[in-house]
Amino acid sequence: MxxxxxxxxxxxxxxxxxxxxxxxxxxxxxxxxxxxxxxxxxxxxxxxxxxxxxxxxxxxxxxxxxxxxxxxxxxxxxxxxxxxxxxxxxxxxxxxxxxxxxxxxxxxxxxxxxxxxxxSIDGAVKVTKAPEWKDRMHEAAQWLGRFHRLGGASDERDWAGTLMRYDSDYYRGWPERARVLARPFRSRFPGFEESCAAFGESIDTLLSLAPTLIHGKFYPKEVLVAGGAIYPVDWESAAMAPGVIDLAMFIDGWGPTAEPWIDAYCEARWAREIPNGFESALRAARLYVHMRWLGDFDELTSQQAVNPWRFEEVRKLVGQMG
Known part of the structure; x- marks a missing residue:
């Protein structure tokens, strides 16, 4: 509304x-x-x-x-x-x-x-609507990597305690919400409840990562470009959490097209010293993003069931964990 x-x-x-x-x-x-x-x-x-x-x-x-x-x-x-x-x-x-x-x-x-x-940001358009939009997406990924690098010691900042923080209760709430909201579609996705239970392993992975300041919904639709500069908007979901969650949102649904953007993010954030376990961390963050979409509210879960891509992605990601 x-x-x-x-x-x-x-x-x-x-x-x-x-x-x-x-x-x-x-x-x-x-x-x-x-x-x-x-x-x-x-x-x-x-x-x-x-x-x-x-x-x-x-x-x-x-x-x-x-x-x-x-x-x-x-x-x-x-x-x-x-x-x-x-x-x-x-x-x-x-x-x-x-x-x-x-x-x-x-x-x-x-x-x-x-x-x-x-x-007002004069001339601003969504990053995916800009000319040479794939290049602009590359620049947005670089922006995100730099932002997380600058926020690397966010826990030490005076404002860190005023922000929302993703803890165990927060993470565990999403698969439970998704499981309940998906019950009407149980016959179509028979293994989904087991996938929700398996999300616990991803929770442990996410909790093991150092938190930084994240945007919280860094989807391309929340990223504007104007005059060659990147402007993320809508910061009401900013939080203390692993930066890889922002990246997972940014590449959500893009498949192999997003590989150069992942590389651009990593280069901007860590240069040539990408931490061990990055791939498993990104997989856990992607699984969290799916659970958040499926567990937000009933109408949204129903919309996702019409096009079962997220349910299928959850199954694939949980399978990769094994």
Whole structure:
């Protein structure tokens, strides 16, 4: 369900005024245009063009949460919009990588309503829609490798304790959720419950890996490219977890096409010193990604059952573990 902001332009201007004043935009301005974001999904968002008297127009990105108490946080996978604001403000500001520019935020502590404001990325398109898109995917994999290299000692950062962390309970919840949600399709996938039980070995592998800061849903649809630079967006699932999970999401469904991107990631993160056990770690992360999709909510599991590719991949990956 999308969440639309309420009220006329004057209400939005009232929210933006203290945010933009803190960024040096203290002169008067008006809203020249509001354009809904076609990518809006969990939260409603829009692009807003502000017109000033004495400077060029400013185009910003506004993302809203209306305070609905039923917000599904997906077994600890999603942190919510206020969490995303904190990630931009307190965590990402310390990383020397290309990112959307955080301008500020507004909260209503009584209702829970939240507004996140970012600078618009002019000319941005999804990485898979860009010209020479395979090259752009290669660059996105390099971006991810550098990001994880920079976050290598994340556990030592002041903000590490404020982030979601993938622990044993978190991992074990996904195969159980997937097993329950897949029960209506038991006759079609007779070995799936056994595969869920076998996921325990992958959990041990993932828990043995050093955590770093991950994006948490680093699928190509969450990665924009503009002016030759990579801009991952939607950081509400940022967490402390093995970096290989981001990689598994990035290559999800691409098969052999993704091999050069895996190499690009490894080169950017470790150069020529790829750690022992990387292949088994990536296999465990890929299995986790499938369990997360199949265990999120019933409608999504039903959609996956129509095209049983994920169920088949789970069977193959579990077989490779043996």
């Amino acid at each position: 999308t969440n639309r902001p309420n009220g006329p332009n004057s209400d939005l201007l009232g929210l933006l005024s203290p945010i933009l004043a803190g960024r040096g935009h203290e002169e008067s301005y008006l809203i020249a245009e509001r354009q809904a974001n076609p990518r809006s999904h969990t939260y409603w968002s829009e692009f807003v063009t502000l017109r000033f008297d004495s400077r060029p127009d400013l185009r910003i990105f506004c993302k809203y949460y209306d305070g609905s108490s039923h917000r599904d946080l997906g077994h600890g996978h999603r942190g919510g919009l206020r969490y995303e604001v904190d990630v931009y403000r307190s965590v990402l500001s310390g990383f020397d990588v290309t990112l959307p520019v955080f301008l500020g935020a507004s909260y209503n502590d009584n209702s829970g309503e939240t507004l996140l404001v970012l600078d």
